[in-house]
Every structure is written in structure tokens, then in C-alpha cells.
Amino acid sequence: MAKEDPIRFTAADRARFAAIADHLIPEAEGMPAASAVEVQNAGLDHVLSLRPELADSVLRGLRSGGEEDGGAAAERLNREDPDAMGAIGLVASAAYYMHPEVRRRLGYPGQVQRPVTPAEEDDFRKGGLLQAVIDRGPIYRPTPEEGGAGG
Amino acid sequence: MSSGMESEGAADVLVIGAGASGAVATRVLAEAGMKVVCLEQGDWVSPDEFFGHTPDWELTSQKIWHPNPNVRGRPDDYPVNTEESDVNPLMLAAVGGSTVIYAAHWHRFMPSDFRVRTLDGVADDWPFAYEDLAPFYDAIDTEMGVSGLAGDPAYPETASPPLPPFPIGRIGRRAAEGMNKLGWHWWPAPMAIPSRPYRGLSQCARRGTCMQGCPEQAKASVDLTHWPAALKAGARLVTGARVARIETDRAGRATGALWRDRAGVDHFQAAEAVIVCCNGVGTPRLLLNSASARFPDGLANGSGMVGRNLMMHPYAAVVGYFDEPLDSWLGPAGQAIHSLQFYETDADRGFVRGAKWNAMPTGGPLGMRSAYGGKPLEEAWGANLHKTTAKRFGRSFEWGIIAEDLPDEANRVVLDGSLTDGDGFAAPKIVYRNSENTEKLLAFHLARAKEAMEAAGAYEMTTTELMRDCGWHLMGTARMGRDPETSVVDEYGRAHDVPNLYVYDGSVFVTSSGFNPTATICAIALRSAMNLVETRGR
Incomplete structure (x- = not known):
């Protein structure tokens, strides 16, 4: 929606969105405020381009x-x-957590490629971790003859 | 249907549905030289339609790639009335079906699963045993490229999966150490995800976005593992083909199916045999929509069991939070280890059967924030949001609990009186309530999972007693059995009432087990299709 109709959100709408977003996500605990990473501008537009069904609820709340x-x-x-409120909170938090600076401060690289390396293989054997399970022996019930004692 | 119907050349076999069972069956039958046509209401999904390699992944997972068709609302989807259900059914209409967005847990059932009446005095025994299905499990493991470790003491001896298991990582180690403290079973999780490159599949990149489609083509979804071979063998796959009903002749034999294309043009696909592979909701829906003067209660429904005994695996979870970074977003998304410690019946617990547990990563920050929904504003937001995120994000894992769901005729799929799909065909309605046995089972398992979390070192936990959007596993609604009075199909999926009509999907399950069912769906489809080839013309 937003990409098709970017002027639907007026400057006043964006200012109100920023104000609410900063209340929800303030500058605190070493993290930036929502408006500091532009959730009210590029963030709002990007999120609504992916989730246009949220736009009406967001606008209604802002106005x-x-x-x-x-x-x-x-x-x-x-x-x-x-x-x-739910739509505004979702859009604000989505835009916030998608921002690279926020991710950097969280120590979150995103869902990046990390194929298994040889050094990681068989990590479940280290320190006899899996051997303890093997040593405890089988835990399944084998197939019985059909129609045996129930209950 | 309109009068301008187009008629297609007759097929030897018509397969309806291009998901797990449909793909496996089509490949077997086409490679055996049969002329096979498959009708699929969805379309091919290209890897570039997935968001797992972008920051948009979590946001799109809550709508565009949500597993609930009622949330997703794509034109290919049909709506499901869930007003009378404790659980929402989940699925995807596409070539590959729900395997496109499944987590790819790849478990076979245990021997006791096929003999619950004999062992536990509940439900019914299956018409075959674990040992009958084991060779087909082995074969399908190879076709899918399963990564795992042989020797799990929860099973009889099995063949080694074709690929080595994934490392269990930090969350798996935490979970496993807790289980060892308690003396409880765990094992590196078997996954239909290649830990190394395999037959055209890429090596898993461990992005952890499996359940919104793999952008790496590194997950064994059947659009990748089976459809290319099926098409190469000559099968014809028609997408955007919504089947309205299966037709029968005066002798009561299936003659083919009426279907509508995206342009609204109606067609008739004739076939010598029809195989329904539309999942545990779609299959009874189609059979009920195929009612006629000869079959007034729905096709193949002389037993009255079509749509009944729906099982969806109620799912509960405990998330534990730890005082160290655990890479809680690292894939595969499904599971690092599993436990079957409390799978088998223990009469002292006050309920029968059990559950499989899976230790899973917990994903990204948006999903974590969404979990705060419903809390007071000042608790969920503000400085508390940052505090909670810093404390918990990346430092948690989930013990998920898949509860065995016993068959109950009252839990069922029926046709909705007014809801329809985009083509005006009657949509399904789900009537489904958890049983007393399920409630006791979940309460017991949640209590044990909390103990496991505590033993693993969690300083805090959150509990989900029943996840509503958990109906991934759709089973039981066209059950197999030897008695036509109490079952819909025989052990090879052949309808008791219609000799050239078959059902191969999870609808045929007699019981649900406590396992993710796709390995068993595929093994049964393989066994059934091979039997059809062997007995053709007899």
C-alpha cells in the first residue's frame, strides 16, 4: 500500500506515529529510540509495503x-x-528490529548463512554426552502379536 | 459446472494433490510406465518468493508465509471454518504442499504406534506393523536425503540415514546436559534437510527460516525431491486446478474428476484410477463434496468414517531462558535434539500414550516481542522491552511437546453450510475438542519439560499450554482398516466402497502417534503406490 500511495501518510501522521513509537520503544538500556532509526519514515513505508493489510488500522489509530x-x-x-494499537506496535517494532543499527546493538546478525563446519560435527559426542544415552539401553516396546492383552 | 466443459484425454491414474503423498505416488507410478495426471490447486513456488535471506523474514512469516490458510488468504487457499475447533489446521496449497513450509522433522513411528489396541487397549491396531513399513521408511529416507544418526535406543535397529546428523549446537548441548542429569532419553534429531549437498539439494545454510520456505533450496520438500523425477518420467502436472468432485459410473467406479482452472473454465479429467492426496482436511472435504445419488453421504463413506477421527496433535511448549548466549536463531528451525523418554504408556500416569519432545531454537527478535502480546502496556513496551530483549533474546530454547492425539469420531471435518472457496465450492468446517486423555497427557508432559529446563540450567521459563496454530499434522479422516464397516480404505489405501479409488495421505492413519507424520505419510504412499504397480491388471 505505502509504495503505491506514499503520500497517504501525511507529515502529521508520521509525527504522531513517531511519538507513539518512541513511547513504546524509547531510548533506554543502550538502545536507540524508535524515531532515531526512522521507523516513522522509511521503516513505516517498508513494513506496510510487505503488510499492506495493516495500513487501515494504523491510519485509524493515528488519526x-x-x-x-x-x-x-x-x-x-x-x-x-x-x-x-496492535497494528501500530507491530509496524513500529518490525521496522525497529529490521534496522541494521538495532541489530548491531543486539548482537543479532540476522538469519545468515552458517553451513556446518567440520569442527562442529559430532559435537554431541564430546564429553561422553551421547554415550550416556546409549548406555541406558533401549526404551521402546517391540511389536507384539496382534490382539494380545490390552489395557 | 459450466456447459463449456473441456474434457481431457484419459489417464491411467489421476492423482489429486501435489504434496508429499501425491508426489511420492506420482513418481512411482510414472516411473512404472503409467500415464499419470496430477491436479494441484496451488502453483510452483520459486525460492525467490521466500524471505529467509532478508531482514523481512519475520514480518512476512506472520502473514504472507503464515501456515494458517485463514491468515494467509492466498487465492490458492481454501478457507476453513474453525469456530468449533480448539486447534487451527495448517497447510499450504502448492506443488510440494505443506512440505514447502514444514520444519522437516523426519521421524518414523515406533513399533507400539501400530499396535495401540493390543498394547494399551485404546483406539485400533493398524492393519500392518512397523516391520512392514520399515523398508519403505528406509527407501524414503534415501529419496529425501535425511540427515541423522542410526542407533537411537527408542527404535529397533534401523539403516543409517544417508547423511550425517547436524551438530546439536549450543541449545542442543544445554538441553542434552539437562536430560542426562535426569537420566532421560534424547538423541540428535533426524531431519529431512541435507547436512551436506545431496542429489541437487544444497547443503543447509542453517538460516533457521525453514518454516517460511527455504531460499537456499536446502530442504527436502517434494517439489525439489520428487517432482522433477516424476515429470521426467512423463507425469503431467496441472497447477491452478481446483477439483470440485470425483465422478463415478453406474457400477460405482470412479471415472475421473471435475476441476476448474484459474480462468473459470471447467474440465473433466478421465482416469482408470483416482488417488486422493489432499491431506487430512482436503481429502474428506473432496470425498464429501463428491456425494451423489449412489453415494449420498459422500464418496467411499459407507462406513460413515469419512471426515471422522480427525487428529491434529495438540502442541504445548516450555521456553527456558539462560544466562549465556545460545545462538537461539541458528537453524535448522525444527529441532536440535528430540526426546522419547515419556513416549510409551505408563499406566501410573493416569493416561495412555505419550509425546515426542523437540528442543528448538526460538528465532528472531520480532517473534520474541510478539510473545509479549496481551501483557499490560508498561510491561510489554518501554524500557522493559529493551530489558527483556537483552535478557532473553538469543539465550533461550524451546522444549516443544507433540501430544499423541487419539482418534475420536466426534472430532471431524464436515462441509460448511455457507463458507466456500474462491470457486464457490463448499469449504470444510472443523469440529475438534481436546480429550480428557490429551489434557492429562499435556499437563504431565509440561511438568516434566519444566523439570528438564530446570536441569538444563534455565533461570526462568514461559509455558504455552496449548498452541492454537499447531494443526500441522492432519490425520485420520479416511482411516485404513480391514473392516469396511469401520474404515474407509484398506491397508494399501484402496477404498472399500469404490474399487478404483485410493487415498494415500495422512487421512488414512489409524492413530496419530506423537511424531511429525511426513516420513510416515511418504512411506505409506510409497508402499501403496508400489502395491498398485504390482497388482495392476489383476
């Missing part, structure tokens, strides 16, 4: 209520329109 700060808007939406 409801009067003058209030991001925290008050989030609290009100959480009470009165949890669907809109």
Missing part, C-alpha cells in the same frame, strides 16, 4: 483522539482500539 502526547495516545488506543 483518532485529540491533542495528546505519544504516551497518552498509546494508553487510549490500548483501551479503546486494541486492533489499531
Whole structure:
């Protein structure tokens, strides 16, 4: 949706989105605020290009209520329109956690390629880990004759 | 159907559905020289349609590649009414079916699974034994390129899988150390994912995005493992072909199927034999939609068992959090180790049968945040979001519990009175409730899984008592058996009521076991198709 109609979100919509997003994801614990990684601009547009079905709920939430700060808007939406609140929270957090700087600070490389290396093979044998299971012996019930004692 | 129907040249065999069982059967029959046509309502999925190699992966997993067709809502999907079900059925309409998005846990059933009546006094015995299916398990392991380790003491001696097992990694080691402290069984997990390059499949890159489609072509989904060979052998695969009903003649034999293409044109595909491979929901739906004056309760439903005994494997989980980095996003997504410690019946527990456990990675940060849903705003967001993420992300694993689901005639697939698919054909409705046995079983296993987590060193845990979106395993709705009064098909999938109609998918299961069923679905399809080749013309 957003890629097809990028002007659907006005500057005011984006400012309100940033305010709510910063309440949900503030600068704290060594992590940047949501707006510091542009969730309200490129992030919002990218997420909605992948999940256009969320746009109506996001817009509805952003355009409801009067003058209030991001925290008050989030609290009100959480009470009165949890669907809109859920959509805003999902879009904000998705945009946030997809940002490379956020991933760097989390120590999360993403779902990268890491094929098995020879050094990793048979790691389950180290220290006799698997041998302990083998030593405990079989645990299955073999096939009985059909129609034997039940119960 | 419209009057402008197009009629296709007759096939020896018509296979309906191009998923696991349909692919295995089509390959066997085509390689035996039969003229085989397969109708598939979905389409081919290209690896570039997957997002696993991009940061978009988690977001798209919650919609575009969600396993629930009601969430996904693709045009190929049919809707399912789940208002009267504790569990949502999961599936994908595509060439390769749900194997395109499965986790590729590759387990065979244990010997006791085929003899639950004899051993435990519940449900029914299967019409064949583990030993009858074992050679077909071995063969299908080779066809799929299974990575695993022979010698699991939870089984009789088996052939070695063709590829070595994956390392169990940090989460597997944590889990295994906990199990050893308790003296409980575990084993490196068998996976239909190549740990090394294998017959055209790439080596697994361990991206951990298996359940949203593998962008590396490094997972044994049957669009990769079976369809190329089936097409090379001359099979004809028609995609975008939604089957409305199977037709029969005056003698009560199947004559072929009516189907509609994407342009809305109706067709009739004639065939000497019809094999239904549409999964445990789609197969009874089609048989019920094929009712006629001769078969007023649905095709092959003289027993009344079509659609009944639906089993979907209720799934519960315990996630443990640890004080060290565990690479909790590293693939394969499915499992590092499994445990069958509490699989077999112990009468002292107050329930019968058991469950398989799988120790799994927990994925990316968005999925972790989604798990906070439903909590108060100040708890789920704000500085607490950062604190929780720093504390938990990458430092956890899940013990997933696949509960054996006993057959119950009240759990069933019926036709919905008003819901339809995009072509106007009646959609299925699921009526499914967990039994008292299941509830006791899950409670026991959750308690043991918490003990296992504690033994592994978890400082904190979260528990999911029943995951609603867990109906990956669709079984039992056209059960096999020797008695036409109580079963739909015989041990080779041949319908008791319609001699040239067959069912090869998970619908034929007599019981569900506690295992991921795809290995067994494929082994049964292979056994059945080979029997059809051997007995053809008799």
C-alpha cells in the first residue's frame, strides 16, 4: 500500500506515529529510540509495503483522539482500539528490529548463512554426552502379536 | 459446472494433490510406465518468493508465509471454518504442499504406534506393523536425503540415514546436559534437510527460516525431491486446478474428476484410477463434496468414517531462558535434539500414550516481542522491552511437546453450510475438542519439560499450554482398516466402497502417534503406490 500511495501518510501522521513509537520503544538500556532509526519514515513505508493489510488500522489509530502526547495516545488506543494499537506496535517494532543499527546493538546478525563446519560435527559426542544415552539401553516396546492383552 | 466443459484425454491414474503423498505416488507410478495426471490447486513456488535471506523474514512469516490458510488468504487457499475447533489446521496449497513450509522433522513411528489396541487397549491396531513399513521408511529416507544418526535406543535397529546428523549446537548441548542429569532419553534429531549437498539439494545454510520456505533450496520438500523425477518420467502436472468432485459410473467406479482452472473454465479429467492426496482436511472435504445419488453421504463413506477421527496433535511448549548466549536463531528451525523418554504408556500416569519432545531454537527478535502480546502496556513496551530483549533474546530454547492425539469420531471435518472457496465450492468446517486423555497427557508432559529446563540450567521459563496454530499434522479422516464397516480404505489405501479409488495421505492413519507424520505419510504412499504397480491388471 505505502509504495503505491506514499503520500497517504501525511507529515502529521508520521509525527504522531513517531511519538507513539518512541513511547513504546524509547531510548533506554543502550538502545536507540524508535524515531532515531526512522521507523516513522522509511521503516513505516517498508513494513506496510510487505503488510499492506495493516495500513487501515494504523491510519485509524493515528488519526483518532485529540491533542495528546505519544504516551497518552498509546494508553487510549490500548483501551479503546486494541486492533489499531496492535497494528501500530507491530509496524513500529518490525521496522525497529529490521534496522541494521538495532541489530548491531543486539548482537543479532540476522538469519545468515552458517553451513556446518567440520569442527562442529559430532559435537554431541564430546564429553561422553551421547554415550550416556546409549548406555541406558533401549526404551521402546517391540511389536507384539496382534490382539494380545490390552489395557 | 459450466456447459463449456473441456474434457481431457484419459489417464491411467489421476492423482489429486501435489504434496508429499501425491508426489511420492506420482513418481512411482510414472516411473512404472503409467500415464499419470496430477491436479494441484496451488502453483510452483520459486525460492525467490521466500524471505529467509532478508531482514523481512519475520514480518512476512506472520502473514504472507503464515501456515494458517485463514491468515494467509492466498487465492490458492481454501478457507476453513474453525469456530468449533480448539486447534487451527495448517497447510499450504502448492506443488510440494505443506512440505514447502514444514520444519522437516523426519521421524518414523515406533513399533507400539501400530499396535495401540493390543498394547494399551485404546483406539485400533493398524492393519500392518512397523516391520512392514520399515523398508519403505528406509527407501524414503534415501529419496529425501535425511540427515541423522542410526542407533537411537527408542527404535529397533534401523539403516543409517544417508547423511550425517547436524551438530546439536549450543541449545542442543544445554538441553542434552539437562536430560542426562535426569537420566532421560534424547538423541540428535533426524531431519529431512541435507547436512551436506545431496542429489541437487544444497547443503543447509542453517538460516533457521525453514518454516517460511527455504531460499537456499536446502530442504527436502517434494517439489525439489520428487517432482522433477516424476515429470521426467512423463507425469503431467496441472497447477491452478481446483477439483470440485470425483465422478463415478453406474457400477460405482470412479471415472475421473471435475476441476476448474484459474480462468473459470471447467474440465473433466478421465482416469482408470483416482488417488486422493489432499491431506487430512482436503481429502474428506473432496470425498464429501463428491456425494451423489449412489453415494449420498459422500464418496467411499459407507462406513460413515469419512471426515471422522480427525487428529491434529495438540502442541504445548516450555521456553527456558539462560544466562549465556545460545545462538537461539541458528537453524535448522525444527529441532536440535528430540526426546522419547515419556513416549510409551505408563499406566501410573493416569493416561495412555505419550509425546515426542523437540528442543528448538526460538528465532528472531520480532517473534520474541510478539510473545509479549496481551501483557499490560508498561510491561510489554518501554524500557522493559529493551530489558527483556537483552535478557532473553538469543539465550533461550524451546522444549516443544507433540501430544499423541487419539482418534475420536466426534472430532471431524464436515462441509460448511455457507463458507466456500474462491470457486464457490463448499469449504470444510472443523469440529475438534481436546480429550480428557490429551489434557492429562499435556499437563504431565509440561511438568516434566519444566523439570528438564530446570536441569538444563534455565533461570526462568514461559509455558504455552496449548498452541492454537499447531494443526500441522492432519490425520485420520479416511482411516485404513480391514473392516469396511469401520474404515474407509484398506491397508494399501484402496477404498472399500469404490474399487478404483485410493487415498494415500495422512487421512488414512489409524492413530496419530506423537511424531511429525511426513516420513510416515511418504512411506505409506510409497508402499501403496508400489502395491498398485504390482497388482495392476489383476
